[in-house]
Amino acid sequence: MIAYLTRRLIQAALILLGVSLITFALLYLLPADPVRQIAGRSATPQTVESIRQQLGLDQPFAVQYWRYLTNLVSGDLGRSYIQRSEVSELIVARLPASLLLMVGAIVCELVIGLSMGLIAAVKRGSATDQALMVGSFIGVSAPQFVVGLLLLYVFAVKLGWFPIGGYGTFSHMVLPSLTLGILGAGWYSRMMRSSMIDVLRQDYIRTARAKGLAQRAVLFGHALPNAILPVIAMIGIDIGMFMGGIVVVESVFGWPGIGQLAWQAIQRVDIPIIMGVTLVSACAIVLGNLLADIVAPFIDPRIKLR
Amino acid sequence: MTSPIAPEISAVAVPAKARAGVWRRLVRRPLALTGLVIIAITVAGALLAPYLTGYDPNEQMFDGLTLEGAPLPPSATFWLGTDLLGRDLLTRILHGARTSLIIGIVANGAALLIGTLVGITAGYFRGYVGAALMRFTDLMMAFPALLLAICLAAVFQPSLWIVAMVIALVNWVQTARIVFTETSSLAEREFIDAERTIGAGTARILFRHILPHLLPTIIVWGTLGISTTVLLEATLSYLGIGVQPPTASWGNIIFENQTYFQAAPWLVFFPGAAILALALAFNLVGDALRDILDPTQRGRA
Amino acid sequence: ATAQETLDPKAKQGGAITITYKDDVATLDPAIGYDWQNWSMIKSLFDGLMDYEPGTTTLRPELAESYEISPDGKTFTFKLRKGVKFHNGREMTADDVKYSLDRVTNPKTQSPGAGFFASINGYDDVAGGKSESLAGVTVVDPSTVRIELSRPDATFLHVMAINFSHVVPREEVERYGADFGKHPVGTGAYKMAEWTLGQRLVFERNADYWHKGLPYIDKITFEIGQEPIVALLRLQNGEVDVPGDGIPPAKFQEVMADPEQKARVVEGGQLQTGYVTMNTQMPPFDNVKVRQAVNMAINKDRIVKLINNRAVPANQPLPPSMPGYDKAFAGYAYDVDKAKALLGEAGHPQGFETELFVMNTDPNPRIAQAIQQDLAAIGIKASIQSLAQANVIAAGGEKGGAPMIWSGGMAWIADFPDPSNFYGPILGCSGAVQGGWNWAWYCNKELDEKAAAADSIVDPAKAEERAKLWGEIYAKVMADAPWAPVFNEQRFTMKSPRMGGDDKLYVDPVHIPINYDYVYVNDVQ
Amino acid sequence: MNAATHPKQAAGAPAPAADRPVLDVAGLTISVRGEDGERPVVSDLSFSLARGETLCIAGESGSGKSMTSLAIMALLPQPQARISAGSIRLGDTDLTSLDERRMRRIRGNRIAMIFQEPMTSLNPVLSIGRQLVEAIEAHTGVSSAESRRLAIEALTAVRIPEAESRLKQYPHELSGGMRQRVMIAMALALKPDVLIADEPTTALDVTVQGEVLELLRDLQRQHGTSVILITHDMGVVAEMADRVIIMRYGRMVEQGKVADIFERPQVDYTRDLLAAVPRMGTGGARQVPTDKAEPSQPTDVAVARDLHVRFDLTGGFFGRVNRRVHAVEGISFSIAANETLSLVGESGCGKSTTAKALAGLVPYHGELEIGGRNLKGLGREARKAVRRDVQMIFQDPYASLDPRMRVGDLVAEPLVIHDIGTPGERTERVAALFERVGLSVDQMERYPHEFSGGQRQRICIARALALRPKLIIADESVSALDVSVQARVLQLLKELQAEFGVAYLFISHDMAVVENISDRVAVMYLGQIVEMGTRDQIFSNPRHPYTRRLIEAVPVPDPQRRRARFARMEREIPSPVRKLGDAPRKLVLADVGGGHLVAESPVS
């Protein structure tokens, strides 16, 4: 286990290195010049050059990247060009909220998606199945901004069940998690339906039924653990896909996560923040995948950590 | 006690063409047929867009806005209403179908193709090829998709085909991962060994024997990918790195107008419904295809 | 005029208000902050030597009790107000004023406003890194500071009122270093009480404020990361007092249609102009006739309608409330036929193809599409490049980068209410350089000289004459037509029913969205 | 074990009176829907089962035996199959009209079933303890501690050693025999009135088979359970049955007391069936006369020299290889053209692995030659050519057929790959092959899952024959076949040998079949050969104690010679998994005359 973890962590570090290199290179190639943004409209070319030098942006790519890496090792992600604060500080302030939101969303996804998929698989071909399928596609196709506002309008403004945006308590979390989770729920329900249909025709399901188990026991005790495996593998992938949704959901609900930070940074080409957010999300994704891999053997004992 | 009974079955001659074509079986299913019709309508709409309505997609009509500058709801003149610039929404949705079909089908299809190829190769070949491919996939997967798309799109000059390429580049990873997992477990199955003993080549094993088993997964991911990619394109246009205005796409019609969804719900509803319909149509066809191609499901209505 | 007189007799002391913003507050360092969220926050945390009468563009002394201008207009002597204390309790002196000016001009500070101080003697040495101290700024005694300029500069008092010249305490700057912007300490009406990154900022009333009786409100909470539509919902729900980003376009008509809500909307002018730049160094826009044709082709009324009539059509660079605005100026009327004719004369009877750059946030792409359609009517096929702000700016700063740019979203909002502010970097030769902000790449040496001449009229008595001179300059600019001015945006600020104070405080030309120091709430006992 | 300690919940039907049949099937017709419409697979089947009775259903493979038992359980494959007529009565209750909820109370509790495929019938992700306990809990109200105790008791009853610690194990950690015993334990834990065992021993080797049969008998003796035993092994029938039903083409052709059936069969089919049963000691008489008394020319088709196959197991702290499965440990043999070498031995002794090495499916050490060509270091084309010469029939027919291809295409595939013939010719050849293995031509259009276990095996055989290879490796290829088909297939194999000089590596646990078909026999134990010689040397003069035990374990297809008890295995089969660097001792084979090799020291 420890050996496995060590190896995976080394692998993860290499992956992060690759991510940092590629992102850094892409950002280096961007047409926009951050120095001009910093220097402002009234700056003389001289000032611009001076700032460029101070930021080291006049150096060749390799030098810049190497410096970034060496700073990174000491936990220094640089300073934002626009906000002028330590990127690490900005991210640390916002990361917990995003992680919380992701956890909430994953819970929503799993609860909604898995139960929808399960029901659809069992009632395969029925009207219920069709309705659930349409539902899951609505979840996938609906723009999250609209979904978020709609939920906010109905459940917060009209019904007053939840606060209108904000951050802090559990009730603040419900609507944003739901909004973010709806998309994934659509995916999960399709995946779940598909793998459930597959599992339901296996011999061991027949055995379970031959024992006289109740339908519930067959479904949850026997089919689910087998069907859920491909779904678990998706959770790691999910975290990466959340990025897009998080931007929207966080802004609709005033949720202080890194999505908004990233969005503003992208708009204004605040490269250190983009780098930082990319790396942090990459970390989250890699860890998510690792977690999914570690969980898998608990669900399917045939899987060995390799 | 009982006497042997002549076997009825043995008298049967070689069956008259039991193999109805996939296509024939597809159109026999009402749901699949519905899906096909929707797809056909969409494609036709996209191709014939200039001839279907009396409007130009980019024409900002003076009578397309109220005096306060608000868009018009659906009416006899503008069947689906007008947008914030006084353009006919129906015409824009029809023209937008071109963009969205390219994204939802070509780009998404390319992503699916790349993902399947990478996943299947990595899953089947152990050793260096597989490991290298999977590490690369892991690397690509570690990127937050949106950020990567944004960076890529920003580096290139924005255009529809660049966006399509970027979307394909970003979206293949998940498919690759899932296909990899399934392929590696399929590769362990005994019938693959059996194929090898009769001398089947790698290509044959991969594409004739493993691929069909991956179809359900590929169909699920492919159909779900339609909506996701169409909306991703919209996000990119919204950030100024997608298709440029006034070119319409279903996604960017939604994105441009989503804040107005209470004041002018038709601006979000109709393009949203179009995306949903297309995705659903592909899903209906995909589901039917999956059943048809899966012999164990035969006998199902 | 002493400050005390401006106290509102109806105002009550106390209470707390909530203001929302969508985007992060970047930094509250007055030398650096240049966003419209932090601009007025900084104004409430810090003070400069000069300021404006609340709700107007009239200059008045602030930390300076009085000032003197030498007859040649090159030496300004400021007498400082006594007993002004920084939030840390230390008294502000002339040394702090000098330190602040030295700091903002020092390239290490990386201030986007350093260029405003270019007229101070010794600026070039500091900017070039040769000196750490501005030779032109002298501490005469603890309450007197003298500033010598290298040339007469009529805008200099405005420069002393902008944020970049606000006074900061050296010890705190050194203590926090690059993070001073997160721990602002000034002499302003409010002091920073709490800053939870990405969530909220809380300002607390500065009980020691030198301007006795101000501010009225005890606590201002800025909530960050709020979608404007949601902020409006919360306002309607009584949770928010002022949505900092204004009324979102999608909700504008709904709000204005409801008399109860409309009553809480304050409308006012803004020192802003939205315009299309045409790159005068790129064919075919190097031909003045083409540029004039573009000016005539744009249907400004329709564009104004598109943004729900939240602007007035413009025909010159200056906004109407700016001194020097020429009411009589006719500009180029909307005339498609004439525009076509002009294009024909310019040798493009069939029109041509070009590109129109625009920043990608609503409503700018829409406006660009409207312009695109208008241009198409005279044969100009402009394809739109809707990009992130930074990319548009980058393209504009490139010599052959962008033939046309719609300025919206990045549009020139005046740093200070003076006509010269619309010229230098965006129309003058100095801006027409690689990385500059003169996106029309318009360089008219003659006008540059005229502008310099106008700015050397320092005598306040001659302000009228100076404004006229500027009016002429802009008329000349319009004759060359490097821009097609489209509209001047109007400001619409919405407030909760409990907010009190004169309406003009809610559309204060320099405090956006509102002048925090002077507003109050009605529901305190 | 006292039945009274297991209070049975009131199930759907009242307990049957002693004189009345427990189960009564009348006019049962089962149809399946295929591409070409609905067709019956079981027609008008009627029988009854008395209390404590063992009813054996034997008959042709594909005759609807499994379908009948699934129908009784109301577990017919959905959505294709359904009961289209007839009734199944358990006591007074008609099971065909029960709703799912009431049927559930009967399943497992009153009727239990052991399925044909032991490998796939246990849920891979649940511990066997959990799977046992839940069966108990589903029908009794006992506490979880009590049901755990009952589960341990059931495992002990099926003679799984260390039952308590096994509860935590997962199916993949058990050998096939053990899995089958778990299945039986599960079926018996609740002491059902009726137990249906569908080929419970087909997949097991003789020693384990004896064990399992003994177990069934034990439990029946103790609890008076009625058993329906489906098998094609007439030896098993003779050992176990009270009454016998013979089925063919979905219909019952004969039923009667076991002695009657064996001694006075009424219909031709039964007579054929019995005549086809391979009997120990009679193999020589049934052999096609070939004159290869002296293998004069050394035209060896396949040679193995010091073949080793080891699988590394990783684990431990550093994820390194720390243990190794010594699946094949230095065996040598050669097979000449026209010759059949049989490989026998207990489950897990390395038979299949040897076969796979020969087929090029697992990496090995040592040397392998096919047709004089060393398998190591062959190019692409050469490898393909070798592939053409060696064909393998896998142990598990279902697993080795691509479930998504039509069987006709599957059989034609080798021809396509090696580019033989035109499409028309291929179809003809496939049709001919189908006929030769006893399948009808119209079945070519179907998919593997639409066939019975035995039919699938025949498809595999047809496939292997398609290329007319020089060597066919047959891994338990006829075990799943009913005796008449088995006889036909064996005959076919022999004919092919006579016609084309095909060599066979024949792997089987059925000693009778081995005796019937082999020229030479090799007995494997723990990855090594303990005895090898001609058929006569091995069967008439077994020298190694292990060989003797194998031969003794074979059930005799004669109800008169029914054994009171099968030999019990006194211990588990030792494991080929060993620590790194702890290679097993090499056995030295000594020639005891006439090429009869015997390991020098007996394994104990």
Ligand SMILES: Nc1ncnc2c1ncn2[C@@H]1O[C@H](COP(=O)(O)OP(=O)(O)OP(=O)(O)O)[C@@H](O)[C@H]1O
């Ligand atoms: N899922 C299915 N769909 C269609 N036909 C099927 C299906 N399963 C079985 N059959 C057909 O039903 C018939 C009876 O099959 P069954 O499995 O009962 O045979 P069996 O007597 O158990 O044979 P074996 O001894 O080989 O196991 C066979 O002809 C088979 O082809």
Ligand SMILES: Nc1ncnc2c1ncn2[C@@H]1O[C@H](COP(=O)(O)OP(=O)(O)OP(=O)(O)O)[C@@H](O)[C@H]1O
């Ligand atoms: N891929 C593998 N990895 C690890 N161990 C394996 C692998 N394949 C087979 N083994 C082990 O090698 C040994 C020999 O297996 P093999 O399948 O050859 O047995 P067999 O003699 O064919 O038995 P059976 O009669 O049950 O088919 C067994 O202990 C088995 O568990």
Ligand SMILES: [Mg+2]
């Ligand atoms: Mg069967």
Ligand SMILES: [Mg+2]
């Ligand atoms: Mg085997």
